[in-house]
Amino acid sequence: MHLSRRGFLSMSLAAVPAWGREGTATAYLKPGDPGYEEARRPFNSMIRLKPAWIARCRTEADVIAAVRHAKELDLPVAVKSGGHAFHGFSLNEGGLLVELSGMANRLLEKGSQRFTAGPGLKLRDSYSWLMERGRILPAGSCGGVGLAGLTLGGGYGLFAREFGLTCDHLLEVRLVDGNGEVRDSRDEAELLWACRGGGNGNFGIATSFTFETRPAPVALASQRFTAKGLDAGGLARRLERWFEIAAALPDPCFSAVILNGSQATVLLTSTRPADGPAFRSAASACLKSGFTSKGALTRPLARALGSYEGRPGPLPFDNVSAGYYRSFQDLKSVAGGICATVRETPGLIFQVNTLGGAIARGPDSAYPHRDYPFLGELQAYWEKGEIPPKLAAGHAAVRRALADAGIRRHYRNYPDPRIADWQDAYFTGTYPRLQELKRKLDPDDRIRHPQSVRLPG
Ligand SMILES: Cc1cc2nc3c(=O)[nH]c(=O)nc-3n(C[C@H](O)[C@H](O)[C@H](O)COP(=O)(O)OP(=O)(O)OC[C@H]3O[C@@H](n4cnc5c(N)ncnc54)[C@H](O)[C@@H]3O)c2cc1C
Incomplete structure (x- = not known):
């Protein structure tokens, strides 16, 4: 039986098993499906990119399944958490989008006051939930921005001069790499180093962040x-x-x-x-x-x-x-x-x-x-x-x-697709080390966007 690529994709993805750790099945949406546009919609309304499929993930197991499907079908993978990327780097055209807004879990450990958050958490929900418990995680001020994208590129705001960047508060991170394998910074310290400012859609999909928190200022x-x-x-x-x-x-x-x-x-x-x-x-x-x-x-x-x-x-x-x-x-x-x-x-x-x-x-x-x-x-x-x-x-x-004027260094979370030498502008001396991690975690360059870290050579 002859199957067009589209037919093949729909058959293959229709067979997605319910792999979710808590028994949830990922919703795979294609253009025209109810919910597709809501899941795709970026904060910048000028971005018109349309993934062939959107995997609305609820658990880490859903993310693993989605990346493995993309690998089988040889589709590029984009990652969207809060959708506030300036220029569409959390979408792609014709590939698979891993959409994480449903993974907004949060936990504050008694005693240590360590805060564990899912990648779908927005800044407004991080602040309000922690403030009710007398704590804050220093971050930006715009409520709809995703904690994931913000942290992975740095993250500054009203409290950063006093306490440091959001990524400086990151203690542990878990991610699903380009092969669909789980990586944990407790086993691989390099991951923590990289996800403190060099992790936006470069070599894996972060599924969990653990942060140090601070006492909330009263006023x-x-x-x-x-x-x-x-x-x-x-x-x-x-x-x-x-x-x-x-x-x-x-x-x-x-x-x-x-x-x-x-x-x-x-x-x-x-x-x-x-x-x-x-x-x-x-x-x-x-x-x-x-x-x-x-x-x-x-x-x-x-x-x-x-x-x-x-x-x-x-x-x-x-x-x-x-x-x-x-x-x-x-x-x-x-x-x-x-x-x-x-x-x-x-x-x-x-x-x-x-x-x-x-x-x-x-x-x-x-x-x-x-x-x-x-x-x-x-x-x-x-x-x-x-x-x-x-x-x-x-x-x-x-x-x-x-x-x-010779201004050459730029903030990765404020990207500009027109910067030719973006590797140096965003990452300066840290780029070769990020490339080595890319080779290890995503050797097929599965997870990518126009300014994601390239494989060495
Ligand atoms: C209105 C507005 C206000 C802002 N204010 C601030 C501010 O005060 N301080 C500041 O530092 N920045 C600020 N920013 C910039 C913001 O930090 C970045 O746009 C950030 O990347 C957005 O994260 P997101 O999760 O919302 O975006 P998304 O569009 O979901 O993703 C942004 C990037 O991160 C990657 N990414 C997202 N989730 C994951 C994941 N789970 N694993 C791996 N990669 C992932 C994507 O590939 C993409 O490259 C602001 C942006 C906007 C639009």
């Missing part, structure tokens, strides 16, 4: 400062001044500067009271630099975090890393040009966030950018359809300016 102090109606020179001066103010902050503080049109906004937060000396001194420096503010707020942590959750998606955007910086000097030669472009380009946002503090003192890991106290992000948002040409041109102009 978060915050203050917002704005300067409006600025020309390019005024924006650049505020940007330079912000770098100086932010460089002097103590570890419990986080800050970001956001340039949008003719407005500069500074956010300052701290896990210490707003009337403490460091917060007051930074706030007063902002006010003296031409910013205005309605004053500081001190809110219970849960309420404060709720206010930074971000816009609900899906929505169209083109966001990328704008690079790591040691100080304003790294940007000085192009800052005026970037500010002029942002000012003239509706929808274009240039943001710089503080890193440093405990991040610089973090463990040996695949995350290679610990020396850099600042991280930039270039964001482009529009309403619907394709990106407006003016916005695309402004986005490209800022990326060119950054390259001209």
Whole structure:
């Protein structure tokens, strides 16, 4: 009997056994099936990639079965947890997608306060569940982001300067490799090293994470400062001044500067009271630099975090890393040009966030950018359809300016598919070691996306 490839696939996958450890069978969905679009849907609505099959996994055994099926059928495998990848690296065209949102289990060990989470857990659920128990896992602030993708690429946010990156809190990880075998970092220490910043869809599918947690701060102090109606020179001066103010902050503080049109906004937060000396001194420096503010707020942590959750998606955007910086000097030669472009380009946002503090003192890991106290992000948002040409041109102009200034290092969790030398940009000296792990865990390059670690040679 002649079977088309599609017919073969449907027969083969229809025969999927109920291998789930807890007796659950994976749902295998193809385009048009009820639930397919919900499982596929990424946060970035511009991503139109359509896997031939989506395996909605509920257990590690489901993941093993899905990878083995992909191997039998010689299909590439993509991995989706929270679906917040900027550029579709958690989907593929015509392959198999392992979809993990149903694996959102969590457990807090009494005594040790170690937190074990499934890959489907979202940041909002991680924070709220742990806060009810008096703990936090430091992570980003946008509630819908997946803990899995965030951790595997690093993970910074309001608490990272005080406690370290999310991946620095990772103690153990389990993953299913490209052959469908379970690997555990308790047996292979290299896995832990790699999954601290170098693990996004590179050589395996993480099925369980165990983290160290921290006592939850009672409250978060915050203050917002704005300067409006600025020309390019005024924006650049505020940007330079912000770098100086932010460089002097103590570890419990986080800050970001956001340039949008003719407005500069500074956010300052701290896990210490707003009337403490460091917060007051930074706030007063902002006010003296031409910013205005309605004053500081001190809110219970849960309420404060709720206010930074971000816009609900899906929505169209083109966001990328704008690079790591040691100080304003790294940007000085192009800052005026970037500010002029942002000012003239509706929808274009240039943001710089503080890193440093405990991040610089973090463990040996695949995350290679610990020396850099600042991280930039270039964001482009529009309403619907394709990106407006003016916005695309402004986005490209800022990326060119950054390259001209010699900004070469970028954050893996803010990927840009247009970076040619992405291996060096994201992983720098750690790339060869990640390639060795790739050879060991995924010799057929089964698990892959456009910027996944390549096999050596
Ligand atoms: C609105 C928004 C806000 C953000 N805020 C922050 C922030 O504050 N701090 C910060 O550090 N980052 C932030 N990010 C970036 C975020 O960390 C990355 O987009 C992250 O990779 C998303 O993880 P995810 O699980 O949601 O994504 P997914 O799209 O599911 O996956 C992202 C990547 O991780 C891989 N991956 C996912 N799950 C697994 C798994 N189980 N095993 C192996 N590989 C896997 C995928 O292959 C893909 O390459 C933000 C992103 C967005 C869109």
